[in-house]
Amino acid sequence: MSKEFKIGLITIIAGALLYYGFNFLRGSDLFAPSNRYYATYTNVSGLNVSNPVYFNGLPVGRVSGFKLVQDKGFIVVSIDIDEGLVIGKDASATLANDGLFGGKAVVLDVGKSQEKAEPGDTLASEMDGGMLSQFEPVADNLNTTITKLNDLLDQLNSTDIAGAVDTLKYSIGAITYKVNQLDVENTLTNVDDLLVSFKQRSEQMDGLLASSKLLVDSLNQVPLSETLSKVNESLDHVNKLLLAVQSDEGTLGKMLNNDSVYNNLNKLLVDLDELVIHFNNYPKDFMGPLGRKNKKLKGISQEGK
Structure with missing residues (x-):
């Protein structure tokens, strides 16, 4: 067996063991x-x-x-x-x-x-x-904020800040001058008088409220239910009286609803009126026994003519 073959075999075995060991450490079992x-x-x-x-x-x-x-x-x-x-x-x-x-x-x-x-x-x-995707909206908002901040800084750079500060100082000085010219003491005196007047009005209002409370207490002591019951009874009597007047029963009802009673009463009034006129014109006709006899009644004879 050559030396090169042994080195190659050892290398292959070592690579396999390394691969297996790496996967084993990661929790993967190849077998x-x-x-x-x-x-x-x-x-x-x-x-x-x-x-x-x-x-x-x-x-x-x-x-x-x-x-x-x-x-x-x-x-x-x-x-x-x-x-x-x-x-x-x-x-x-x-x-x-x-x-x-x-x-x-x-x-x-x-x-x-x-x-x-x-x-x-x-x-x-x-x-x-x-997890990184959760930061994407934050990154977008941060990018927008930075852009707006840059725009604001550009606007501030193009603005005459020194002139604006001078104008603000002038405005503050003018306001201070106007305040110093005001009669602060008289103003405070008027305010004090106003507060005193308001206090007096408040005391008067307290008295008025107390009187109102007494009135309410008095009304609460009135037997309201009994009073309303009596008023209701009175209204019932009035209703009965009106019903009797509208019917033909009784003198008043007949006078209102019967024409004959009205006509008789009207005729009686006419005759009475003529009698009064006659008495006024010829009083001697009514002065008996000194008055004229029936045949010599002047008023009657003239009326007969």
Whole structure:
């Protein structure tokens, strides 16, 4: 056996042991029985042969190969999973980041279906950006904020800040001058008088409120229910009286509802009016026994004519 052959054999054995040991340290047992399944992805950047397959954080298999399907634009990934792991028909294989250095791994979800997936089946495939993808919205917002901050700084650079400061100083000085010219003492005196007047009005309002409270207490002491009962009885009597007046019963009802009573009363008033006129014109006709006799009644004879 030549020296070169021995070196080559040793190299092959060492490489095999190194490969096995590396995979063993990663949790993959090359000699454990496994079932092969497939998953399809559009991008497998960072995923290599022997990369782990995890289930709930536990390594249960490894990536065993790739196959490009160019006409359909995806890549078929072969994954070997431990034979003892039961996988349902609705299982899925998600391509996710494995650490912060760009490595990839397949995360397995065995599903809830009672029907088992057969070796050689293609599992539902998904892609997850992993932990780094959670920072993408923050990075976008931070980029937007930085852009707006740059725009603001550019506007400040193009603005005459010194002139704005001078204008502000001038405005403050003018306000101070106006305040110094105000008669602050008289203003405070007027405010004090106003507060005293307001206090007096408040005391008057207190007295008015006290009187109102007494009035309310007096009203509360009135037997309201008894008073309302008496008012209700009075209204009943009035209603009965009005009903009697509207009917033909009684003198007032007959006078209001019977025309004959009205006509008789009207005739009586006319006769009485004529009697008064006659008495006024010929009083001697009524002064018996000094008055005229019936045949000589002047008023009657003239009326007869």
